[in-house]
Amino acid sequence: MRGSPPTRPLGGVTLPDEQIDGWLRWSAALCAIVSLGALVSHVFGLLPMVFFLTFFGVPSILLLLVMAAYARWINAPVFLTALAVGLAGGFVGTLAYDGVRLLFRTLHLFNYDGFVAIYIFGGWITGRETTTVEAAIAGWTYHFWNGLSFGVFYVLTFGRRHWLYGAAYGVVMELCMLGLFPLFVQVTDRFDFILLSLIGHLVYGAVLGLIAQHWARSF
Numbered sequence: 001m002r003g004s005p006p007t008r009p010l011g012g013v014t015l016p017d018e019q020i021d022g023w024l025r026w027s028a029a030l031c032a033i034v035s036l037g038a039l040v041s042h043v044f045g046l047l048p049m050v051f052f053l054t055f056f057g058v059p060s061i062l063l064l065l066v067m068a069a070y071a072r073w074i075n076a077p078v079f080l081t082a083l084a085v086g087l088a089g090g091f092v093g094t095l096a097y098d099g100v101r102l103l104f105r106t107l108h109l110f111n112y113d114g115f116v117a118i119y120i121f122g123g124w125i126t127g128r129e130t131t132t133v134e135a136a137i138a139g140w141t142y143h144f145w146n147g148l149s150f151g152v153f154y155v156l157t158f159g160r161r162h163w164l165y166g167a168a169y170g171v172v173m174e175l176c177m178l179g180l181f182p183l184f185v186q187v188t189d190r191f192d193f194i195l196l197s198l199i200g201h202l203v204y205g206a207v208l209g210l211i212a213q214h215w216a217r218s219f
Contacts, residue, residue, distance in 0.1 A: 160217055
């Protein structure tokens with residue numbers, strides 16, 4: 001006879017390992033995507049970004065920390081590895097994304113400043129002018145939080161896949177940007193805007209995909 005599947009405790013009940021892993025994985029993925037929800041909510045007038053981040057963003061980060069602590073307690077290495085690789089991949093991918101945009105701005109190859117939206121975000125969060133130090137700090141913090149969040153979401157969703165999945169993920173991010181950014185950023189040259197953002201997101205996704213392919217574990 002086959003033995004019973006391994007079980008773990010969760011909220012006072014005992015569930016099979018597979019159900020616990022699935023609960024952790026998709027709950028964490030939902031928490032990770034909250035950063036995008038803050039942007040969508042603000043752009044469409046549902047809730048100002050600062051309030052969304054306060055009442056949903058901060059709790060989502062705390063909940064992720066709680067889930068990570070619980071996963072460590074029950075010894076869920078695949079989930080913990082996904083979080084670590086997602087954070088690392090998102091961070092390095094964001095650096096590569098910004099590096100490409102900085103290079104293009106330095107060379108004056110495009111008639112679009114890829115960093116302008118960051119300061120707009122900072123203005124939304126702080127209520128200050130986009131040229132202030134406070135807006136810059138808030139905007140860049142939100143920008144990197146986005147990069148880390150998208151990295152965690154990718155690894156939790158796809159696990160250890162070929163890096164081309166990451167590149168395709170970058171294209172999906174680009175499509176989301178094309179749908180949202182023109183609603184609050186003045187775009188004078190559509191071709192430059194699309195090409196610059198597409199290259200940046202492809203680089204982000206490819207870097208993230210490579211890191212996940214080499215370091216993540218299959219679910």
